Amino acid sequence: MTRSFTSASTLDDAMTAIAAGARPVAGGTDLVVGARQGKKPLPGAIVAIDRIEALRGLEERDGGLRLGALVTHEAIVADETVRARFTALADSSAIVGSHATRANGTIGGNVMNASPAMDTGGALLCFGATVTLRSEAGEREVPLGDLWTGPGATTAAPGELLVAIDLPAPPAGTGSAYVRLEYRRQMEIAVVGATAVVTVGDGPGDDSGAGPVTDARIAITALAPTIHRVAEAEQALMGTGGGDDAVGAA
Ligand SMILES: Cc1cc2nc3c(=O)[nH]c(=O)nc-3n(C[C@H](O)[C@H](O)[C@H](O)COP(=O)(O)OP(=O)(O)OC[C@H]3O[C@@H](n4cnc5c(N)ncnc54)[C@H](O)[C@@H]3O)c2cc1C
Structure with missing residues (x-):
């Protein structure tokens, strides 16, 4: 109590x-x-x-994004910069719970709850997010991949508060998406989720005529104790035009 x-x-x-x-x-x-x-x-x-x-601000910084810990899922979805340049993050916040959940639930709470099924994690990981943790001793920055250690567990000390999440500027030619498997249309936790953040350069990548893929980041949600990137899937896309064969291999 x-x-x-x-x-x-x-x-x-x-x-x-x-x-x-x-x-x-x-x-x-x-x-x-x-x-x-x-x-x-x-x-x-x-x-x-x-x-x-x-703890409230959502702002562009040097082409990247700074999210205060209290930014709600609703605010993320409403932001045009997030929708255009960090689309996978908008995709994921858009399907968190109900309208009421999105209006009250924060990005800081989503990250610090450390559920392997949380929806924004794959996007934050693939965009290279760093979290700022503050304690009475000062602040330290931690790459998101070093924060989660298991379901509900993080490397943050009990006296630390997450104050902000920073995403660096994605290179030109980057697009992204998040999808999740669910059995209901709403109020469903991910059965499995997948995030792709892919950068495409100039010139043909393969027979499909698009590409080549110069950077590929793929993350899987809700399949392991922590959300993580999948190197084999990323490798299967690199240098290709992102056609059906490459996507199938990934
Ligand atoms: C009906 C319902 C549906 C939901 N659907 C989804 C869904 O589809 N996808 C999904 O990902 N989540 C879902 N959730 C979970 C939840 O809404 C999100 O994880 C939300 O983002 C949590 O944010 P919060 O501010 O409410 O966290 P809180 O409940 O306030 O906090 C969560 C945890 O994080 C800690 N914490 C909070 N803020 C900080 C901080 N700044 N620094 C350090 N620790 C902090 C708290 O101590 C607590 O341990 C759902 C929840 C409900 C009730």
């Missing part, structure tokens, strides 16, 4: 509470809903971070 609940309005207040052992809650769609469903009891101490303005 939760013995202590506070609501922080500044990052400093949140850091003080977290250093004293409180767990952050952002949208609560994993932490609180999970407790109500009896999956896990609520932590003994909770600090709400949803009022902290400094």
